[in-house]
Amino acid sequence: MQFDKTVTARGHDFQLTGWVKSGFEGVAGAFAENFATEEEIGASTAIFIDGEQVADLWGGYRDADFSKPWEKDTIVCMMSVAKGISGITFNGLISEGLVDPSEKVATYWPEFAQNGKEDITVSMVLDHTCALPVVTDPLYKGAIFDCDLIVSALEKQAPLWEPGTIAAYHIHTQGNLLGEIARRVTGKRFKDVIQERVIQPLGGDYKIGDLTDEEIETRVATLVPTLAGTLLERKDTEPDTLLAKGFVQHPDEPIGVTLNSKDWRTAEIASANGHGTARTIAKVYGTVVRGGSLDGVTLMSPETVEGMITERHHQYERMQQRHYHQGRGILLNTEEAVWMGPNPRSFGHHGFGGSIGFGDPDANIGFAYSCNKMHARGDNGPRARRIIEALYAGL
Template identity: 45%
Template sequence: MTSSSSTVAGHCDAAFDPVAEAFAENFARGDEVGASCAVVVDGRLVVDLWGGSTDHGGPAWQADTIVNMMSVAKGVAALVVHMLVERDLLDLDRPAAGYWPELAANGKETVLVRHVLAHTAGLEVLDEPLWPGAVYDWNAMIGAIEAQAPLHEPGTHPAYHTVTMSFLVGELVRRVTGKTYGRVLRELVTGPLDLDYHVGLSLPHHHRCARFLRWAGYNEPGKDADGPSELLVRAWAQFDPARDDGYNSEQFRLAEIPGVNGHGNARAVARLYGELARPDQKLIAGERLDVATTAQWAEREPVLGHDYRMGLGFTLNSPDAYMGPSPNAFGHVGAGGSTGLADPDARIGFSYGMNQMHPHRDNGPRARRLLDALYSCL
């Protein structure tokens, strides 16, 4: 298959040819620079496609190319937390300060572990933003969160913790395991499943990264008529995209920011969610996954301004997180369009990952075309 800008490569079972056609159409429309798409059905990889280039005018996207998939990482982080709950290392209904005593300061003693996962902890932004680039100083970010007072009573007000969730989850994981989040992720999830997905990407893998082509209007004011909320601007204030080369720097890739900078490709994420979609999956007990994917709220939250249905760390199929026709689909989308989801009804794992951000804050038309094509095959 060819498009005006690239050769689309990979494999697609004949029964799923409409997915390959939709993938090529995204390029033909001029919507893509580089991307990958994968589908797992009943544990079998039936679609594994990639195409385009790793940068404008850059080398071709390869089978092993990986890219920053942004908040797709939050669904993966949720899985890690629930696996630790299953091991009795965390309790959803215990105050987070029971594991992290310093967190109790300034009225946070009532923040439960479930509030962290459900984006209701009241810690969506820092009142006093740290210096640009502070996001790479784990201790500085943890200290700022410890000093922060909740912006509202914990458990009462949904607000997407776009960056702070990374440090809340990561520090809880560290406190109960004595290990960094990235190491626990490898031990529990990516290692056992042999997934090419990384939080804290080691240097030998950096040459495989596609360049992430950011849309400045996502979190910078004054760049677009559909500008970000003040809360979203504040949430990202600890990054320095100019110095950080638009989330492509060595320090960004090396860092562990559990809800933001997972690097992988569609094949890895679809295989993960394909496993979770199986009734006999081995990662986590079915009843625990049912708890994880039970809706905690369904409304428009103020940070992204999105109409979301939120589980305990997993985004559920929502108007602004499109996951096909199944109301039971769950996963997470990432800024710019990347998507990972499980549909337990159809036993499907799906993922789409790209390097050019879609200039809106939902997962956009490219993922929708692919999902609509996928479900037309069933």
């Protein structure tokens, strides 16, 4: 069913476009309701079921001035949704036998074995227990954009506590650590491994950095952060916390400037700065839930999928001070942080501000939602949830 609707709200007309398969009209209705009742500016959502796409919706505006329409090919930074894509890519390396998650990181990266990190395993990096959630060397403001410098600092750094004992969400550093292991076993930068092994084979549109000037000018949506009630507020008001220390290498400027800067859009920050479309993320998860293969493309073996979605721990992690059901490089369904539908085996990753990608292996669903108006909540919020509820109601 073709979907074209204009929603008038908050003094603006939001043109919504796309299509849904018959039976999923409620998904289109939920997508429109977000614009009518929430603070949506621009967004997109996409769904795959049993390898078939059943929804592709987009609309609103890609800028904070409500002047540039969100088009079919608009891309947006989905923040930590990148962790899920990076985790899936890394599990593909495990599937291929290039990495053993039970092996020590230093086996692949000998220089890592400094200052008490000799026994840290790859698995600890994947499940946020390797005790390197922040870079303790303050470096310089803006060092977050220099992946190699961050890797070098982590290489020398001592763990903050005994590795493997305590979970702390590695907001930025997980991507640096996994990326260097991937580089050691493939000879390629992690952003290129992600492209070559996951995104390009599926015909996707998603990049870690590497955006061209033309893409930035014509396709990228502006992120509109909200500070109140979020980790961005806490990092400024609680400077001595682990959370605040996770942002020390950011530029000394408002976060809205940083997240929309050319530096952010072109750097390699594999935990945070992936830009792309919801349909790409949904297709990645729609592939993984089918045993790792779709349309002749194999991302990993069925056995690796099961290993990836097996719970590693359910700790009250120290960075954001909340519980997560943690898999191997991805999150598992966690009501209080990231709700991924009614099935407990659902897995994926949300992004700060409201974007999300997940897979449900029991219903064979790949789902994604992306937005540019970031919400003022600690959890994944009502906008994605409304669409997810409509999806399951239509099954």
